[in-house]
Amino acid sequence: MKLIARLYDVDSSEPRVVAHGEDCKELGVKHMDRVRIDARSSKVIVVSISDSVVKKGEILIPMSLMTTVGAEVGTPVEVVYSPKPDSVRSIRKKMDSVKLTKDEIHEIVFDIYEGKLSKIEISAWLTALYINGMDNEEIANFTQSMVNTGEKIVFDRTPVFDFHSLGGVPGNKVTPIVVSIVASAGLMLPKTSSRAISSACGTSDFVEVFCDVELDAAKLKKISETIGGVLAWGGSMNIAPVDDMVIDIEYPLGINPRAQMLASILSKKLAISATHLLVDIPMGSGTKVKTLEEAREYARDLMELGTKLGMRTECAITYGDQPVGNAIGPALEARECIRILEGMTHPASVVEKACDLAGMILEMGGIPDGPTRAREILSSGEALSKFREIVEAQGGKKNIMSEDIPIGKYVHDVKAVRAGYIHSIDNKDLVTIARAAGAPADKGAGILLYRKKGQRAEKGETLFQIYADNQTKADRARDMAIKLAPVDIEGMLIKKVPNPSALKGI
């Protein structure tokens, strides 16, 4: 059937077309079935049905698909029914806890990439993956398929160092510091990062406060090879694009299946030809990894997978029971990060974590006494110079300073309602509050902690401040803070134990 192409942009995270009910009846397609669209080239795609937003004889096509098939708005395209792809059967297999072959995995990944699977099917896939998992052989094949469906970056320099944090701990702004230290030592670390999914601030969310993170592959290559480091957003290149496509489904479900997570990390590293990889595994309540046992298991799997995939992989299990440093949110984290590069020694948790991780990478690169050397590079100002080189190369301000970063103007102080010691700080609640304040979309929004675990607060003293870019969100975040009370204060007396005999009136 020939239908006239019209542009469509609803729900653009899922490539699909919209056709008129009567045309669909004639085509024999139901809602969420697939059609093949033919213009200069052809593509199979999920179809939605409408009788109002599209006219009979027309078909709504997203811009990306227009380009792919070479269709033009207002001209006819050929539309035919396309049967359910085999990958749906493989998804069913995973639901039934069957181990998938290399080909089956590749078909699923490829069909997601090609837009042949609907969100309903991808959601079922991720849920099945979350529940039934994959063994390391499947994960290695999964990783390779994710690499193969995207762009690969090959450098003229080797070795290629990389690192990654499993995340889940707020305020983890160490990346620019680590990259700057490692690059200062003469090693190349072309770092690609992500934006926040469910957290308050991903590395790219705060780096883009002071420079451009959307680099293409050529620019990433050039900056890395000349300066030794880069701070790019992974999503701006076409590396392992399927991972970014499934994130849109993972986010509303609040899940990140272990197999998906491991394949996601490793595929992005493999796609940029990493030869050496350090993985930071933050451990603690509120992070992805709750216990040392679990952290060790992740480390074992990552190292085994790294070997299977030809990357020398090491892991660092780090303290994640409370935020790293004091700042949470794009601008606030950017400021704290640059201050450390400028020579501030506080908060110590940021300095220590950055130097210990950088130190491990230096040692992987053959530089002895890595952590000591990392601290020297940081305190000497070499790391700051290197950082400024990178920022400038990425279109940021020359000689960037921490004070250049504007933060939210609407501030609420959250105070201690009683005196006592900070017993615990809930990572997830802090993230919820920072997000209510507008982070990560509102760059100035976030939280600044004034007290951390083990410290004492007197009644009425500020525990943390909420920053926002407008009053409504500042108020919303404050209400959330009152409801959640993320900072737990206890007196030295934890619980009174009454004498049971007194209760009996004796």
Added chain:
Amino acid sequence: MKLIARLYDVDSSEPRVVAHGEDCKELGVKHMDRVRIDARSSKVIVVSISDSVVKKGEILIPMSLMTTVGAEVGTPVEVVYSPKPDSVRSIRKKMDSVKLTKDEIHEIVFDIYEGKLSKIEISAWLTALYINGMDNEEIANFTQSMVNTGEKIVFDRTPVFDFHSLGGVPGNKVTPIVVSIVASAGLMLPKTSSRAISSACGTSDFVEVFCDVELDAAKLKKISETIGGVLAWGGSMNIAPVDDMVIDIEYPLGINPRAQMLASILSKKLAISATHLLVDIPMGSGTKVKTLEEAREYARDLMELGTKLGMRTECAITYGDQPVGNAIGPALEARECIRILEGMTHPASVVEKACDLAGMILEMGGIPDGPTRAREILSSGEALSKFREIVEAQGGKKNIMSEDIPIGKYVHDVKAVRAGYIHSIDNKDLVTIARAAGAPADKGAGILLYRKKGQRAEKGETLFQIYADNQTKADRARDMAIKLAPVDIEGMLIKKVPNPSALKGI
């Protein structure tokens, strides 16, 4: 924020609204987040984002939602951000294989009903349910929640008999026969049926060939109480509506989680106040239930659940290894069904199944020698009269006859390519072929079997005929039939075993 309401009908199986990107940014909502829409009343709903199909300042609202909140096209509605409902957390719990409480189950069911959960979330829910399942206590609560989110029908007559087939066996056109026999015997059986999901023809798909199946509750009640039987489409009333809502997600995934299936059956029976229930469990390869063990387990669960829910429940395990009778597809099944009521004794499998099931119901109603009595009612023509009364009450032709039913005009004969015995008939392949021919949407489309298991066919004899309403679909179905070869013919010699020494050239 106030936005002007406009009508939206894309993807109408999922109630959601579409707002402009800039408005969404100001509202602080992401794609698939939720907003509360306020006009005369309010409702929380999933939101999609577009910059082209909707203008800034406007919001696209499906008609059903317009009515619910009392909004009018062209007038403003209030739109505010609404946080993720708690039911998403309960879905996560089921992913983690945690037993859900009555309240948690109710919240999920209610939020699906209210349109608060997106298709992504419902897909994850169904997948988790498919993999991790529910125990009978959860299923009973699930059933009750499905009943409570819809309409209940209370009759002035008791007892209320009902029956249900688990399905999976094509050509199962016994329902009108069973209902007519039972009603002839003076018992009341207000039968609600479904349309095909993945099968070639549901009961309602073929009943609507000769009369109206979309009855409201008042009409169903009146016909049942006066005539004793009815043949309604369950979806036309608001009984257990959540079940119909999830079918749209189950269909593309090709799953029907056991807990969902059991709760679905029982909720529909409970909602029409059934006091006695017979469940037909077809067993065989290609049906839902493969083994006797599995069938017995279903029977045990159904009886236990029936007791928990206050319905006397019995089960019949029936032969499902090949189609019931010869006809598959709406018009063809309607014809075969009416012919049996008219006194035809062939195909015997239809007569036997209908009379045995009707007989069990008669015995549940205190009528001795049920199967014998059922056969008497059928052969005496009483069942035909009762059937015609029902058809007429549902707006069908007076004194309906099998010849009144038109069938597809485009016919292909599929012939035996060799002589032999029919070794097996693949239910699923027949369904695929019938659907390719246009069933169930094209009423005349389907398959007529000329040979069944154990019978002999000579080379060139017709094994089955394909019927379709147009040439394209007839050809498509024939191609599918050639590819799938659903009727397996073997000679008496099943396999030749060559002498291994001959292979070695000795």
